[in-house]
Amino acid sequence: MSTIMAASCSLVCCKEERDSDKAVIVRFSNGSVKNADKLDFTMFKNTDETNPRKKSRRILVAESDRLPYVGSNFGSASLKCNNLCKYYVGLLDKQTMQMELHNTEIFNMQPVIPGETTDSAVTEDIAQTYRDKVDSLIEAFGTNKQKRALSSRRLNQVGSETLHKAVAKAANTVIDEKGLEALQQEVAETETQTELALHLPPCDVDADLPENVYKFEDLLRPAEFQALEQGGSNMAALTSEELQKMRDDGRCQCVVKLLESLPDLGEEMRDKTSRCAFYLSLLFKLGRQKSISRKFGQEEGCPRIIQNNLFRTFTVETFNNGRVQNMVSSSMRAKIAAYSLAFILHMSHMMADLTLLHRDLGITEARMIEIAKSMRLTLIKPPRTKADEGGPQEEHRQATLVLPLAKYDQFLERRKRKKMR
Known part of the structure; x- marks a missing residue:
């Protein structure tokens, strides 16, 4: 097959590729698919086509009798190789022996379990729920060492909450003594000095x-x-x-x-x-x-x-x-x-x-x-x-500019800004 192609096949580049002409390569994270013909694929694109950072976002959904699979080319679940490399797929016309090259992207398809949410806005809640489930399993079936580690972690969590309350109380005391406006002015001046140093x-x-x-x-x-x-x-x-x-x-x-x-x-x-x-x-x-x-x-x-x-x-x-x-x-x-x-x-x-x-x-x-x-x-x-x-x-x-360079104490040299004339 490769010998015949090398002898008579020629490459043809597409003139202007539309979204419908682009090819897609999928990879399933949990294994290989035996009956790919039974999967129903659907491609969704971002509706905000005027935003250059969002118009190329795509979500690919593959539905089967057992589980749906979802992959996207943006976010934490996307493959970084799409940003580092360009991938092409060649389609060979056996009659003309000409191969067309199409730009393509690789999607990592992950199974979506019914009842589990995938909204990125509640990622923290999902992680917390998962931890609660693991803690419950440790309490019921864990070893003595795992149970001691769980008890120690919960005690540290209580200590951390106590520390946060103490810090918040100390911050409120400082605010009452100095005043919120004075503290905001100090923070603004410190940020100004730091920001200015970055642009010299x-x-x-x-x-x-x-x-x-x-x-x-x-x-x-x-x-x-x-x-x-x-x-x-x-x-x-x-x-x-x-x-x-x-x-x-x-x-x-x-x-x-x-x-x-x-x-x-x-x-x-x-x-x-x-x-x-x-x-x-x-x-x-x-x-x-x-x-x-x-x-x-x-x-x-x-x-x-x-x-x-x-x-x-x-x-x-x-x-x-x-x-x-x-x-x-x-x-x-x-x-x-x-x-x-x-x-x-x-x-x-x-x-x-x-x-x-x-x-x-x-x-x-x-x-x-x-x-x-x-x-x-x-x-x-x-x-x-x-x-x-x-x-x-x-x-x-x-x-x-003379050597050695002058040194100024930024906090002692503060002066009220004058109006520009």
């Missing part, structure tokens, strides 16, 4: 040079840096009138400051700064939005590799109205601020203007200072300078 750039606390603490290669990969060549050239070609227009708009002031320093830089540093200025402008635009479309950055000429980098690093995927959307959450906005701060440090001799940066990002100054402290930067408050000739004096908070 990779940091080498043992670095011998300041520029190696937050390495540039960890912020932007070489391939992505090369893709910024055209955008950097466009930034370097901006005229003084165009820079003045950006300054008047009140946004991307950090980018304007970097571009104004280009004439004083060497050729290599000028090219690097202009590329980073273009990347920062995209970061600032991303940080001021909440829902991001797939057309993001097209007007600015953003390369596809940079768009993928921004989506992968600074957005989270959410499901909304049957579609997967990229969103910028509050934690992602803090991550954008931390990476922007690291970029500016590399471009400005390890010095950054936190006041300009928090305005460009649309976050509060207190939040920006909190991020700078989490990055273990040293805060500097320079002397007062006049913003305009004859205008009011303006203070700009500065941050610099």
